[in-house]
Amino acid sequence: MNGLLRRGHIYLNDPTIIYHEPVAVNGIQQQPSVIPFQFIQQSDVRQAHTLQQRTTYTEHQINDLISKCRVFLLTLLKLTEKQSREKLPIVRSCIQDLLDDTIDPDTFVQRLQTLYTTQPHSSIVLFFKLALPHMRQIVKNTFGRPITIELIERLRLPTNKSK
Numbered sequence: 046m047n048g049l050l051r052r053g054h055i056y057l058n059d060p061t062i063i064y065h066e067p068v069a070v071n072g073i074q075q076q077p078s079v080i081p082f083q084f085i086q087q088s089d090v091r092q093a094h095t096l097q098q099r100t101t102y103t104e105h106q107i108n109d110l111i112s113k114c115r116v117f118l119l120t121l122l123k124l125t126e127k128q129s130r131e132k133l134p135i136v137r138s139c140i141q142d143l144l145d146d147t148i149d150p151d152t153f154v155q156r157l158q159t160l161y162t163t164q165p166h167s168s169i170v171l172f173f174k175l176a177l178p179h180m181r182q183i184v185k186n187t188f189g190r191p192i193t194i195e196l197i198e199r200l201r202l203p204t205n206k207s208k
Contacts, residue, residue, distance in 0.1 A: 114177065
């Protein structure tokens with residue numbers, strides 16, 4: 046038989062079937078068994094995962110995401126300035142690193158949790174992952190330069206009253 050022998054199995058050229066070699070038990074020869082087997086390729090898993098994540102958003106939804114992200118970051122700055130001024134440089138630096146894509150949303154949220162000793166909020170990470178690329182792009186398109194805290198303060202998004 047043409048194939049690769051490994052621990053009592055012969056893997057033939059057909060990757061969907063595993064052929065077991067005959068085994069003698071108490072002197073009685075058993076018949077070879079054929080077991081159908083489906084391999085899942087890593088690329089298939091990535092493709093399925095990517096297909097699940099592909100969601101299209103309307104312009105209104107994107108603007109809403111950007112607006113909420115902008116409000117969240119600016120509110121965080123204002124609250125930090127009022128409640129704990131000593132943390133303000135750290136928070137500003139974390140926000141700018143997030144905007145610059147120097148740190149990812151996971152790291153940003155972890156730093157805030159450490160700084161403020163709060164419980165994890167995994168939904169905010171997904172929120173940033175959705176909103177930030179759009180916010181970076183709209184700031185670049187509007188101001189012609191990379192995103193900064195000062196630019197998101199100046200950013201005015203179109204409002205759409207109908208939902």
